[in-house]
């Protein structure tokens with residue numbers, strides 16, 4: 305499943321593919337629904353001039369005057385850019401640009417979302433999202449406060465998009481390992497120093513993963529169809545039964561709130 309770094313890469317790729325002054329001529333749906341219904345607003349006026357692309361959590365937003373297009377890749381979604389459409393199985397959305405490009409959304413498992421929105425502050429997918437870890441104005445004090453006021457375990461909090469967005473299972477496991485924090489302990493029992501170390505681990509890991517082209521676990525590909533390389537740097541995720549790179553203890557896996565948690569029982573006491 306694409307996480308924040310993978311979505312950021314897709315957004316950067318699409319941004320590069322966006323030609324200056326280009327406009328969306330129309331959008332064609334090849335299916336009736338993905339996770340939600342695919343439909344155009346009745347009052348839409350073509351062409352749409354896209355002002356900017358933005359990533360918010362795991363959503364890619366294409367802003368135009370009066371609204372935005374929202375794309376979520378779900379489990380297996382991908383965008384590709386073509387000059388001439390080479391149709392593939394599981395293509396669902398085609399954005400046709402005036403200057404001749406086609407942006408094609410493909411999604412075999414159809415958990416993705418493609419919708420029109422008007423206001424990002426009230427949109428149902430965006431309104432309740434917490435802060436962005438890579439935002440330069442990230443409020444560390446408020447983040448620590450929200451961790452310390454909860455009874456839940458640190459890993460569950462780290463993966464709660466209301467607390468902080470974009471830290472999915474892989475990157476939560478990796479950040480907790482680097483900060484030497486046991487994933488099962490309550491956040492409120494941890495010192496501010498430990499939590500600050502965790503936050504900087506989260507930021508480092510996400511930034512490095514973006515530089516490495518993301519993690520390809522199942523199917524992630526960027527807009528050019530290339531796989532990521534960050535999975536080669538995973539120190540605990542997916543390494544159950546292997547030796548810890550720091551202390552040689554065997555890495556363990558346990559299901560925690562429905563997701564596999566990987567950790568080193570010695571480094572992360």
Ligand SMILES: [Zn+2]
Nearest residue numbers: 548551568571
């Ligand atoms: Zn260890």
